[in-house]
Amino acid sequence: MRHGFVKVAAVTPELKVADCIYNTAQICEAAKEAADAGAKIIVFPELGITGYTCCDLFWQERLLVSAKEGLRKIVDASRMWDALVFVGLPWEKEQKLYNVAAAVSRGRLLGLVPKRFLPNYAEFYEARHFTPGDANISWTEFEGSPVPFGQNLLFVCREMEGLTVAAEICEDLWAPDPPSTRHALAGATVLVNLSASDENTGKSIYREALVANQSARLICGYLYASAGEGESTTDLVFGGHNLIAENGTVLAQSPRFTNGIIYSELDIHRLRSERRRMTTFQCAENTEYEKIPFHLETEETVLTRDFTPMPFVPADRGDRDRRCEEILIIQALGLKKRLLHTGCKSMVIGISGGLDSTLALLVAAKAADMIGLERSAILSVTMPCFGTTDRTYRNACELTEKLGATLREVNIRNAVQVHFRDIGHDPDEHDVTYENSQARERTQILMDLANKSGGLVIGTGDLSELALGWATYNGDHMSMYAVNASVPKTLVRHLVRYYADTCGDEALAGVLQDVLDTPVSPELLPPKDGVISQRTEDLVGPYELHDFFLYHMLRCGEEPSKVYRLAERAFAGTYDRETILKWLKTFYRRFFAQQFKRSCLPDGPKVGSVAVSPRGDLRMPSDACVRIWMQELECLQAEKM
Template identity: 55%
Template sequence: MVRFTPSRAIVGLPFSVSDKLYNCAAVLHRGKLLGIVPKIFLPDYKGLDEKRWFVSGSEICNDLYEIKFIDHTVPFGKLLFRNDQYDITMGVEIAEDLCSIIPPSSYLALRGANIIANPSASSESVGKAQYRKKLVEQQSARCNCGYIYAEAGVFESTTDMVFGGHCLIAENGVILKESERFQRKSSIIYSEIDIERLAHERRSNLNLSGDYKYDLDKKYRIIEFNFIKNFVISSNNLERNIEQHPFIPSDPFTRNECCKEIFHIQTASLAKRLEHTGSRKAVIGISGGLDSTLALLVTAKTFDLLGISRKNIEAVTMPGFGTTDLTYTNAMKLMKALNVSVREIDIKPACLQHMKDLGLDPNEHDITYENLQARERTQILMDLANKIGGLVVGTGDLSELALGWATYNGDHMSMYSVNCGVPKTLVKIMVKWVADNLSDDITKKILYNIIDTPISPELLPPDKHGSISQKTEDTLGPYELHDFFLFYSVGYGMTPKKILFLANTAFKGKYDSDTIKKWLKYFYKRFF
């Protein structure tokens, strides 16, 4: 079978060298035996007595680099299998090697292995599968690598041991695919491992290029191999799942824990800033939109943690030319529900005076018309903060900052921004989390009303029905797309071509390719 497949196969076998028996893995490719790797750590506990039969390969690997196998000279010992075309370097460890304090895969990763394969005959017991899964997750994360784990199947069970055929494919701490155990038939799982993404992570993780002097004596031999054809992956045959909202965990429990952690980080960081500056007052502009809502919720909780009255929070709503009854009402209700000090300052007279001073036509709704409102609001907040000795808490989120969707010297400025690391898609989830977990019924209802309100800077007049006329996503594009682009471009250094491919896969059936490409180009135009 191996002779006619472009894939590599790894087969476990006992192998005798100098009258000693070793538990080994043979790596085969296109009918050729590339090398044999011996197991290092042999279990001898809880009914496992591997040392009764085998010898550890730790010593022989330092002395022997080749062996004779059926009239062929075959590489043996510490081996790395390298393919330059796809930048793949694979290392092999066997079963219990993974459970050791410093697994062989750690040394393999330090020497460039970005994929670790582990053929295993790990028996089943209650809770062991979850333990095994955690080991694979953690080791793939620790080594910034792909990890392929394949366990003996049920038909290899003995009188004393049961095997479940547990197979796992992990990438940098994430399980991509997992088989169902105890199948009474052969099973196989597939997934892609993103080598480019792993390479980006490794360039960022200096631990993998650190000074590990204790391992300088370990020499590894590199075995080159080639594929017989080029592999082309399309969005139609991609095995791994690409989430539409990568900033938001899809699992409800994980999402809840993530929101809880983010909220704690926000409050802890603001608390530290207030303590460091000695300030016991804060000023924050409230529009009735998502960003200012989350910032006010964070600020209120922070003051609770510090034992400071919420009345020391000066929450200011500043109606302008585009303010609607809906957002104004939401803002007023929220401030009162959170029991903060409420101020209302109408910016229209000041803005009209400013236009008059500059000779501007108030009926010309251009970029100056919009930005002067944002700058007027920021001036009010800054001056008020100076007067009371407080900090202006910024409300802008990560997506707005990445896209430059803020007014220079306006709302992009503050004395401390609590949302600057939270993307827009996650802001909505965060507000919902606070509503569901930290709010009374009245506040919860207000927060849900805010969640249902269209995203808008409200710098242009309402429509004839008094509703929001300026909707951000009509101009900027869907935030879920921009957050997707942001996640992969900044987070993993991916090329526009690759991001487009992933977006087409993730949003298939929701946006066509031309629409995604349009907003991707717009993302890069605004980002740079």
């Protein structure tokens, strides 16, 4: 359970209607299998001990007695399971029948949660047999001992802070005011749903969306186990559609019309972090709830769930294209508003032939089209110097031409050499002064050309560069509006590719493709044999790694050892452990050391869930210490040696 992960399971066992002996045996066998596989929370379908489709047999004394006998056997068997298990059965209390979820752990019946909302429409007529459950806690008896009975039950794990479980039953989730909402606000981080949801056309899509959306609204893990094959088919068919969701993402789901077990791991630390971050999600101590402790053995949770190596980039092509179009519009709309507000009639962009300046130019063209401004009002400035290659220079010129912008070339070689003489710098010493003098000269030219044309300097730097501080302070770090400031490098590439695929101009697409094929470089050092000699990722590390680190550290608030663990899994077969750890240390060191550059960023539009604007998502002191983060990584490195 290290790093807050807990393995869970949703189970649809084999079943025979009204055969509690058979069903109990199947539940015990499946629960043992799930527990042996490491599942710590296991949920079975609604009324699973009897079967959901017993109809008027629920009035039979023999069925009710047999169901309770089945529960007794499950409770006894649970002594051998290191898990919290939820099973469904009918329960008589004060001469009324209730549809309940029984919480079982280590040989004890911890509590009974009655169903609140009983469907009595269309194919359902539960109110014929059952009484709606009450939120208030009362007591019932099992094996001579009192057992809490009511919806307001929270099952709290003593060994894992934040692992608090609550239950609801089928229709409870489909109702306008699900009990799970109240449970989550009382502190539940995991909701289980014992369900018997029959199948009809299109229902599975709605069911999946319902479970995913509820887990997102409540920032929780949600386990949904539904009845399957074995229920009566007199009028209905049940598909055993089981789902495990976490904060809006479906981690696992079963193929319909098959019985079995699905597993995944919930990240309780991530859920707690999200709730801390969201100030409108206000958990509060609720005295109406009964907190019931349960115990689990503390052990390593083997991860089986996938972690995308590209958290900023949707894997599905359709989703990715929609996101790219949306981001381009957001960027362009932000720039449009700034132009209209300032009354500026031109845009000035330093165009290098690289990815970032290419994206900025594409956004500028889109903004000009929105305003009805001629694209010739975009002043695209190429400023070749010591590191400029023919390839990037050609692409900068051709891209400007294809987009209809105005090209201006200002060779800064002589100006930089004069500057070297003024400050007494040896031009053969290719140090940070050598590099940054070029970047600051370029920014000076752009600012002055903007003054001359009554325009705005459009920033080109992206989110990944800002996170690493890979920008020259008051050089490419500065602009009048930074359109790429919240776009990570891994997404910049897809935005440019999307534009190439959809622009309808074969020649422009060809130039954009060559830009995509060009190594990422600031081109501040002389080329070797006409080829780029300075590759950014050789110096600061692969951007796909840094974007992964950035997302999990900043968006999820995860500790370094956990970020490393997830990266190991996400990049298995791509980077070895030593490489991941090396660049993770670089990331933390640079992120903390370079905050001063982010503290004075120009304005720019936020496009995603992660941004570093000091006026928006990241309010961080420029002199914060990285010590405790690096200390954890040093300990991790020592363990790996």
